[in-house]
Amino acid sequence: MAKIAILGFGTVGSGVAEAITKNAEIIQNKLSEKIELKYILDIREFPNNPFSEKIIKDFSIIQNDPEIEVVVETIGGAKIAYEFTKKALLSGKHVVTSNKELVATHGEELLRIAREKNVNYFFEASVGGTIPILTPLESCLGANKIEEIYGILNGTTNYILTRMIKANLSFEDALKEAQALGYAEQDPTADIEGHDACRKICILADLAYGKNISPEKVQTEGISNITLDDVTIAEAGRYVIKLLGRVKMREDGKIFILVAPHLIKNDHPLAVVNDVFNGILVRGNICEEVMFYGKGAGKLPTASAVIADVIDAVRHREKRKDYGWSGSGDDMVADLSEMVYSMYYRISDRHSGDCKAISEIYDHKCLSLEGAPDGEYAFVTKPMSGKEHEEKAALLQKKFPILSRIRVLDDQRESV
């Protein structure tokens, strides 16, 4: 019998309580012992809830109860959650969380405490929701040099972009719809400006390279500037626009890391990752390309990943699993001006397609403008460094107002 406590009875916390009760028998068979939910910590009242008798308001009861082996932290944020996690680990309890903000900002310190106290600190649910990604990355792909990880890491923005692509909604209308459906917060900044995806790509980079990458070091761009015109032109050119988190290792061991919208080819496996789904692609030097796909958020899907970590923590209660990272990796981060990539441009052009003037600046491929306003021109450049992109954009801007520019994912995948 392993007894656990849940901190925070919000969406994920209540999902964990519900799923651990619903699937009790399956979990018991898997683990050869029962998991019992003893406490739920929340400051609110839940009078008519089936779990109301487990709800307590004083964290010290959990901290001081020797029966509690695993603490599930689903409070979110990096304040109280940080304080309670630290106390739980210091009291010798395993901690499992879905809190990406906490892991991205204080993960290194919390992992160090877990190491010192010989307990597990697991956070599979912090990236990709239900998708098993951190365990496979650390364990199943453990024999690989990880060359690259990129993916759709935020379900809210993916929902918005999917609705722009499939229903021709404007960004604003798609956002409103996402808010109405509960997929986006009333203050959607963390999602639409890419901060959430940034925390997740940092956690993936931390695990892949064993060093802590600070979110502040990551150039982060959201989707609020993406227009329906861009989405439509991209589609006509057999591309879709997706917000990607990316980390890529250079030959010299430095990494490029960024969050930005990208045009990706419509036959790329990530192109069919729609709605609130996430998809994460890992490229290793021996596994080649592996992709993981599933619901990036939601009550029960996230609970699935949390409970898997609870099971794993109990399985490794004696010999902890040393997943994680130590030390700062901020000096590994290379300047994006050295990264080579192609770029999509949409420019204002009174002569509609003044290829000659553009060709003097760019070796480029014109995109069809089906459905786009007159007097515009859209093209994709050949790959070049970020520095060259800046230089050439300055030249372009002198002749043609730049309406938008979006990175293109240069696809290295094999194809028949």
Place this chain on the structure above:
Amino acid sequence: MAKIAILGFGTVGSGVAEAITKNAEIIQNKLSEKIELKYILDIREFPNNPFSEKIIKDFSIIQNDPEIEVVVETIGGAKIAYEFTKKALLSGKHVVTSNKELVATHGEELLRIAREKNVNYFFEASVGGTIPILTPLESCLGANKIEEIYGILNGTTNYILTRMIKANLSFEDALKEAQALGYAEQDPTADIEGHDACRKICILADLAYGKNISPEKVQTEGISNITLDDVTIAEAGRYVIKLLGRVKMREDGKIFILVAPHLIKNDHPLAVVNDVFNGILVRGNICEEVMFYGKGAGKLPTASAVIADVIDAVRHREKRKDYGWSGSGDDMVADLSEMVYSMYYRISDRHSGDCKAISEIYDHKCLSLEGAPDGEYAFVTKPMSGKEHEEKAALLQKKFPILSRIRVLDDQRESV
């Protein structure tokens, strides 16, 4: 320091030797100890090979060497591989394999011996090549009731179907091309008739449901009857044809299990799994839908999964991981006449589209016949049981010669 031996220096065995040498430092960092390849067992000579001095011909040297902790079996087949695996386990050595035939046919017995001898028997590489699927299924999705698993489990047939779809090759020409490229064996029966996919869906079912499903219990149909006409008609109807292995649990706990070609919607995540790639979708009662994608075969990709298991075996050398199944699950297998699904038909019809006569038999959706011969008609039925399909097909056959019929994957996925 953990010392290992490889049995069989073929494609996968030599890939393991190469990758374990190439990525020695990464593996050592991951494991906090070195892995040393001490022996390679093979009856052949490899005079100019960098590993030639490790090659031995006598298995008993490995069996009796107390330094050998992990034996990597990459011989293939279920004869010598079975004998050596048994001896290695009985000698208290962990065994790791990519041999799906052995695992599907003797896995239960070998797992029982491993349990008795307190050693690990791992076989991640036996399904999905490089894709982490068995560990995530057992561990990361461990809190779920697995409702359904289906996927593209065989790279050879997926290559052939991809070439039929993308290059309009006939089945025979696509097979010849696959053979020339080394993707198909000179005797391609095991792949094209679905036997390989059958072993893999059995292993997935075994793990998901904890009982041994015999490959002989699984209705298995290959792709040798798929014609270019069907591929073309499917494409015009926004479908692609893929060979799927499927296992699905009914409410009463019985399972439907089969291998057969299927029409799947072209916006389904498996539809973009092309060439020699595999894709496996798992649906659980709390994780919802999770998909895994990667190279289903190949020297280094398969080695990646094998070495991950070696690392895991060493990590769990004291406390073994009890992954696996016990007892027979053959009485769980339900008759496919009770399974409900839609079916694609192509029939000979002199009057080209005698909807009335067909509508008397089937509630159906006509498919465009763009590019197909005159005097044919193709349609997709509404879902019905296998039994009803047989009854109606007998009626249909009386009026119209049936040229082909292929199952349709009824897609339960959400969409915007």
